[in-house]
Amino acid sequence: MNKRLVLVGYGMTGHRLLTALRAAVGPHRREITVLAEETRPAYDRIRLSECLRGTRPERLLLDDVTPGGDDAGVRVHLGDPVVALDRAGRLVTTASGRTLGYDVLVLATGSRPYVPEVPGAGAEGCFGYxxxxxxxAIRARAARARTAAVVGGGLLGLEAAGALRALVxxxxxxxxxxxxxxxQLDEQGGRTLRRHIEDLGVTVHTGTRVTQITTDEHGRASGLRLATPDGDPLPGVDADLVVFAAGVRPRDELARNCGLVVDPGGGIVVDESCRTSDPRIHAIGECALTPDGRVHALAAPGFAMADVVADRLLGTPTAFTGADTSTSLKLLDVAVASFGDALGETPGAHxxxxxxxxxxxxxxLRVTDDGRLLGGVLVGDSSGYAALRSLTGAGVPRASSAGDLVVPGPAGAAVAGRIPDDATACFCHNVSAGTVRRAAATDGRPDLDEVRRRTRAGTGCGSCVPALASLVDERLTAHDHG
Incomplete structure (x- = not known):
């Protein structure tokens, strides 16, 4: 087993790899060095909007580490990114001039926000997220902003808008x-969500692109010029705070500069073992382009890639075959869920x-001719989501129909039934419903946060939390009824 492992990047995916290796091997069997660009340890980036609401960043940390110190065989250097990679000599050089040799190198460099190439995008008052x-920085700017605009109507953008609405x-x-x-949503689902968001006072512009960020005499953002996708002008927005949350781009420049194979559209090309064109170098998370031709900008696929690399390093030949991309959360107090083949891309789906x-x-709900549940979209009422998700790929429960399952509220949830013990409750960490139930079987009333701490379920994954909460609620109900 190779001794020297260098991990470049310490976000959620890098943390997942590190956690797996520390749990599986003794502290002296491998030298692990982590080189991170950010000045703080790994944190739960999915909860970033909480910081916009005033939560202290320390509350988001995934681990306590001693920068520069040796913690269980792991040495972490924060705020010192790798700037050069010598593949022939198997050396990395950091911004501070530190040079380290490696036997195995793992790139977990993540991504950067996508910023449209339009005039004024770099003006004061414009921010990536x-x-x-x-x-x-966004929160500080919001304290004196009159109007805020979030460019991007996906998960990240709507999370940002939800937090900004209270400030601007x-x-x-x-x-x-x-x-x-x-x-994640079909057209009717997206339009239903829009209605909820507009009822809360947020103005929504769909089918709209930004053509320019206008600025004042001091070079500060003062508005957005807008157009249809075809270029026809639309009424602008006089925004003095602009947040770009319209997707991400892989941080693949280090790999590109050292001659690793990188896709022209972005992403370090890896095989099913997450190995790059250099067999000593792996890439995981949002910087990697997997064999299906995708860059996965979600936590669950990144965690799955980290697990594959950990298994390979520990001698178990597993492969990355994709990951669950289900989503369930509240956006601006609106319940939204999407799971399985939510958009009905399976041939013959009904x-x-x-x-x-x-x-x-x-x-x-999307179903097959023979009654298998393929996936679904839930907006405004996500009751039964956890059980429905666990039924994906299986037949609809006996003595019921998909029509029964699609009914909102307790009736539909009851038809979906109890999540089986062997069903997966947390796909990001591969934790079964039975494991969660056992963790909740404590004296007194179980606490969701305590159950998550015991099982690691739901860490860095908002979409799994509703399933975990429903399992804890089972225990609460049993406790309250003696």
């Missing part, structure tokens, strides 16, 4: 696609819909 420092009442969302969350325009509830 990626780090806790970004969140702090006149908040706008600008989305290029015809509807919000177009990667739709079973429920729509209540008065209540703003839309539920759409």
């Amino acid at each position: 990626r780090t806790v420092e970004d969140a702090a 009442p006149d908040t706008h969302v600008v989305e290029f696609a015809p509807w919000l969350m177009h990667r 739709e079973v819909r429920y729509l209540d325009t008065a209540a703003g509830v839309y539920r759409n």
Whole structure:
């Protein structure tokens, strides 16, 4: 087993790899050095919007580490990114001039926010949305802003808009696609979500692109010029705070500069073992382009890649075959969930819909001819999500139908039934429902945060929390009834 492992990057994916290796091997069997660009240890980036609301960044930390010190065989250097990679000599050089040799190198360099190439995008008052420092700078600017605009109507953009709305009442969302969350929701789901968000006072512009950030005489952002996708001008927005949350781009420049194979569109090309074109170098997370031709900008696929590399380093030949991309959360107090083949891309898929325009509830399940549940979209009411997700790929419960499952509220949830013990409750960390139930089986009333701490389930994954909460609620109900 190779001795010297250098991990470049210490975000959530790098932390997952480090956690797996520390749990599986003794402290002296491998020298592990972590070289990180950020000045703080790994934190839960999914909860970034909490920092916009005033939560201290320390509350998001995934671990306590001693920078520069040796913690269980791991040496972590923060604020000292790798700037050069010598593959022939197997050496990395950091910004401070530190040079380290490696036997195995893992690139977990993550991504950067996508910023449209439009005039004024670099003006004062324009921000990417990626780090806790970004969140702090946005919050400071919001204290004196009149109007805020978030460019991007996906998960990240809507999370940012939800937090900004409390700081800047006149908040706008600008989305290029015809509807919000177009990667997770179908058109009716996106339109239902839009109605909820606009009812909360956020102005939504879909089918809209930014053509320019206008500036004042001091070079500060003063507004957005907008157009349709075809270029026809639209009314602008007089925003003096602009947040770019319209996707990410892989941080692949280190790999590109040292001659590793990098896709022309971005992403370090890896095989199913997450190995790059150099067999001594792996790439995981948002910097990697997997064999399916995708860069995965979600926590679950990054965790799965980290697990594959950890297994390989420990002698178990596993492979990355994709990861669960289900989502369940509250966006601006609106329940939204998407799971499985949510958009019905499976040939022959059928739709079973429920729509209540008065209540703003839309539920759409995708099923096969023989009754297998493929996936679904839930907006306005995500009841039964955890059980429905566990049923994906399986037949609809006996004595019921997909029409019964699509009904919102307790009735549909009851039909979906109890999540089996062997079903996965947390896909990001591969924790079963039975494991969560056992962790919740304590004296007194179980606490969700304590259960998550015991099982590690739901760490860095908002979409798994509803399933965990439903399992803890089972225990609470049993406790309250003696």
